[in-house]
Amino acid sequence: MQRFCSIILALLLAVFSAVNGCSPSDRAALLAFKAALHEPHLGIFDSWKGADCCHNWYGVSCDAESHQVADINLRGESEDPIFERAHRTGFMTGFISPEICRLTRLSSITVADWKGITGEIPKCITTLSFLRILDFIGNKISGEIPADIGKLQRLTVLNIADNQISGRIPASLTNLSSLMHLDLRNNKISGPIPRKFGRLRMLSRALLSGNQISGPIPGSISRIYRLADLDLSMNNLSGVIPRSLGKMAVLATLNLDCNKISGTIPTTLLSSSIGNLNLSRNVLEGKIPDVFGPGSYFMVIDLAYNKLSGPIPRTLAAASYIGHLDLSYNHLCGRIPTGAPFDHLDASSFTHNDCLCGKPLGVC
Template sequence: MKPVFTIMSALLLAVIATVNSCPPSDRAALLAFKAALHEPYLGIFDSWTGTDCCHNWYGVSCDTESHRVADINLRGESEDPIFERAHRTGYMTGFISPEICKLTRLSSITIADWKGITGEIPKCISTLSFLRILDFVGNKISGEIPYDIGKLNRLTVLNIADNQISGRIPASLTSLSSLMHLDLRNNKISGPIPRRFGQLGMLSRALLSGNQISGPIPGSISRIYRLADLDLSMNKISGSIPASLGKMAVLATLNLDSNKISGTIPPTLLTSSIGNLNLSRNGLAGKIPDVFGPRSYFTVIDLSYNKFSGSIPRTLTVASYIGHLDVSYNHLCGRIPAGAPFDHLEASSFSHNHCLCGKPLRAC
């Protein structure tokens, strides 16, 4: 009886192992994805062997119940021992194969900081209805954002910064009702910000700097109640600053520097919850509103390289805190107020104006 029992036990274990391993279709999709990439230094794909891609395949995680592949997490910059032993960050070439879209239960895809991955974002990525995180930062991916990316109604993170993405921000992106973190920095994206950008009601960070985005700042942005960080710097944005941005409840950082923005500063920006305000290198004009008060708290106010005229607001002296103030390269005139915060600022903060005087510049 023992040989029969042993055979039955072995068969039972084999059945259990098969049931608990990833489906052959998921394994085949992963191997096709791997075949389109070349990683020459670290050997991160050396563990992708055997029939069970849910067990000890580097960067692959599976759902505990369905045993379908749920997460791909491959970062080229990591504290993982495989990087520490090699004394280097990762480098990978190739492209992201559309075969990845056959992993229909994917919840997160992170293929980040590999520096040499090219090609486009597979258009089929918008069919992955369970996807919550899409992170392709730090590669050389080109092409456009899939036009129907708005189908990913569970997506909370979209990070494609530091690539070579071109084209426009698709209108469908504004349908990502769960999106909390949007990072499109340092690409070649052009065209306007979608007019309905304010529909992204869960968004807390919108980082769009270092592109070729043009047109006005949509007033609808001010309807994003949770937005704390808005960075539109180093683009070609024109028009005026919507006063409604200064009425946003939690907006703490507003970077609009290095654009083509004109008009005046809405006083609301200086009486708001914003603590880091950078409006430098634009075409803003008029007077700096004299509306600061005891509740004003700014780590940074940078108004340099504009066309501001008039005097420096005296109410700055009653502000709770002004860490760094820069009004250089404008057309300001008159006496620099005495006392805080002016007693700790350097002359470079006031240089290249028409006729400012007083410490730290020349005496009046």
């Protein structure tokens, strides 16, 4: 009788585990994903054993109802005790296996800051219709962004910064109507910004710096009402700055430095809600618009290394706050105004202009 009860109990436990644990197909997909990676120092995959991948597998979480794998969160830089004990950040080699695409209920995948992971973004990743977060920052992943990335209609975060991604920004990316955070910084991406970029209406951060992106800045960007941070610096962008960028309701940071942007500075940029403005190292010309006033509040205005001419706007003295101002390496001429903010600026803010004078450069 006792033996019979033990058998029944074992069967009940097996049934309970099958119902509440991860599916065999999800477990097999995770093990195939693991097999393509090599992490030699921390042993983060040591816990990936046993039948139930939904419990106590490092970085793996499952949906409470379906018991299918929903999240993979593996960060090479973390405050997790496993990193503190090792007194080091993570390092991992290998590649992201296409087997990951067998996890059909995957909502987020983060494999970030491992420094040595190579290969490409699996093209099949665009079949994961529940995916909300795709974060591969800080690896050595190459190849192109999947051409049909726009299929991921639930995607809110796309972060593939600090890799070796090449090719163009796919036109389909503008179909990501839920996207809030886009980070493509420090890759080898070329070609233009898609003309219909403004369709990303939920976007709050667009970080595209440190690539080889060329062509004009699409005016459609100004239709992204929620956009607060736009960084297009260190690219090969050309053409003029759209006036409409200065009319954006919540845009607070605009970095366009280190491009080939020409034309004049739109008046709208200097009378907008932008508080961090960097237009340095372009080929901008003409006068600096004299449109500052009590509502002007800038943490940074950097206009250095352009072809700007004329005087320094006197209305700058009326601004409520200007933290850092750099007008060096232009063709400005005339007397530097006195009072705030000029009293706390040193000569480096004004050096290498045609004929500026006054404090701090010297008397006229």
